[in-house]
Amino acid sequence: MAQPERIAVLGAGSWGTTFAKVLADAGNDVCLWARRPQVAAEINETRRNDSYLPGITLPERLRATDDAAEAVHAAEFAVLAVPSQTLRENLAGWQPLLPQDVTLVSLAKGVELSTLKRMSQVIGEVADVPVERVAVVSGPNLAKEIAAGQPTATVVACSDEERAVVLQKACFTRYFRPYTNTDLVGIEISGACKNVIALACGIAAGLGFGHNTMSSLITRGLAETTRLGVALGADPMTFAGLAGLGDLVATCASPLSRNRTFGERLGRGETVAQAQEAAHGQVSEGVKSCSSIRQLAARHGVEMPITDVVHRVCHEGLEPGPAAAELLGRERKAE
Ligand SMILES: NC(=O)c1ccc[n+]([C@@H]2O[C@H](COP(=O)([O-])OP(=O)(O)OC[C@H]3O[C@@H](n4cnc5c(N)ncnc54)[C@H](O)[C@@H]3O)[C@@H](O)[C@H]2O)c1
Ligand SMILES: O=P(O)(O)OC[C@H](O)CO
Structure with missing residues (x-):
């Protein structure tokens, strides 16, 4: 599996914006989807997302849009950064827009209320993809510290170890150290x-x-x-x-x-x-x-x-x- 050329991050809250910054700092071209057009405009025009990350300047390689189709266009990885209880509904809207072989990456930390499913299970079901194409990023990752460039480590989990290694490389920076794991x-x-x-x-x-x-x-x-x-x-x-x-x-x-x-x-x-x-x-x-x-x-x-x-x-x-x-x-x- 080749390293990605384009990565979409869907959700421009604290962690979505921070993880998009990590990916851009690691050398990827990143397109960040924001629900509110004014958040996308603020990021593109001022390099800031002050309602979530006050004082943080975002890298040039990160651009934002409020158009999900534009965000996921030709993306090899689509990172899902919305709250757990809204993931099903959001993803159902994005599913028809997703490139065929995209890897879906969950940042959410929760269990769905109505079904008691983990987020990777919800993703597999809604996007109709096998579990090998779903990855999870999780660890001691308080967004504000990471956005400020403070060092931390994390885990990139996927049952397909090769895919986990590709994502690990894609989010490896001088302040963000990902380890792989296959235990989703x-x-x-x-x-x-x-x-x-x-x-x-x-x-x-x-x-x-x-x-x-x-x-x-x-x-x-x-x-x-x-x-x-x-x-x-x-x-x-x-x-x-x-x-x-x-x-x-x-x-x-x-x-x-x-x-x-x-x-x-x-x-x-x-x-x-x-x-x-x-x-x-x-x-x-x-x-x-x-x-x-x-x-x-x-x-x-x-x-x-x-x-x-x-x-x-x-x-x-x-x-x-x-x-x-x-x-x-x-x-x-x-x-
Ligand atoms: N903030 C952190 O430090 C951090 C770190 C690791 C993991 N996480 C996890 O990442 C996930 C996202 O967290 P966050 O910190 O970015 O949350 P947040 O509340 O800061 O932002 C949520 C984002 O989702 C968007 N969204 C889309 N549809 C929505 C809806 N129907 N209702 C509400 N918001 C909607 C919001 O507009 C916003 O951009 C959570 O599961 C959280 O546990 C957060
Ligand atoms: O701010 P919280 O409580 O959602 O925690 C954020 C991250 O999950 C910490 O790793």
Whole structure:
């Protein structure tokens, strides 16, 4: 498989714009689709996308459009950078425009509410492509740090290893170091679940708890994520990697994380509606994925106590204080 000459990125939010910058910095010609024409115009005219990445200058090799057909024209890779719960609908609109042999790359970290499917499964179904043509990028990748050129690593996952290597090369820069992996299930379950655990860590911080609490939630969160992943056929080692523990630590610890920040607001006593309002339209995937992951776990007989209380805090009116007490009061057991 040859290196791509053209790459489309569909979605000009925080991560779509940042990943498009990474691809352009790596030497690719990138066309970024923005839902709003004024965002595309701002990028082309000022090299900025200030509503998502204030202060960041975007490279010349990156151009933007609000026309999806123009974005995907002759692209070898189409990177999907919209929120998980909107991916099906967006992709259905783009599907007739896609070049025949395009590789579809998911950046989204979530599990679909209505079907309990992972994003690569949704993509395969909607675009009618085999799983070998779907890749996933996931890791400790807070957009604002990467847009500022701070170093990080990530995972490029695809069941077709050769394709993963081509994408790895296409997004390799002096500040962005991608590793390959073929365990799509483990990578995607890690990415979706860490958002829910970050909500729990935020709630704990909002309640005034410190690093011991956070570490306990991270570690037990990793245990329940691994249980679910393994039940779905993932390699347990994946959860110790960048997309597993790596992303969990970054998201649970960073004030830049939208999920952690959302949780912190809940912990301080704000309602879900108030926390949503404060997010200014940016997605906190865990708020919806806590429900789909909980259902997926129930379907496979997997116990996920942290995910369960996060769901009940977000959607069933459980207060943060009693939620913490409930987790602490669970029956004693061996690690
Ligand atoms: N921001 C990060 O640091 C980061 C890093 C890694 C992965 N991700 C994941 O990438 C995905 C996209 O995240 P993001 O940070 O770019 O989100 P965002 O909220 O910053 O941007 C979402 C983009 O999707 C577009 N969009 C298209 N259809 C939409 C619809 N129906 N509803 C809402 N938005 C719609 C929006 O216009 C916007 O450009 C998420 O799954 C997120 O978990 C984000
Ligand atoms: O801001 P969040 O919480 O959506 O997290 C962003 C990334 O997924 C971190 O890797």
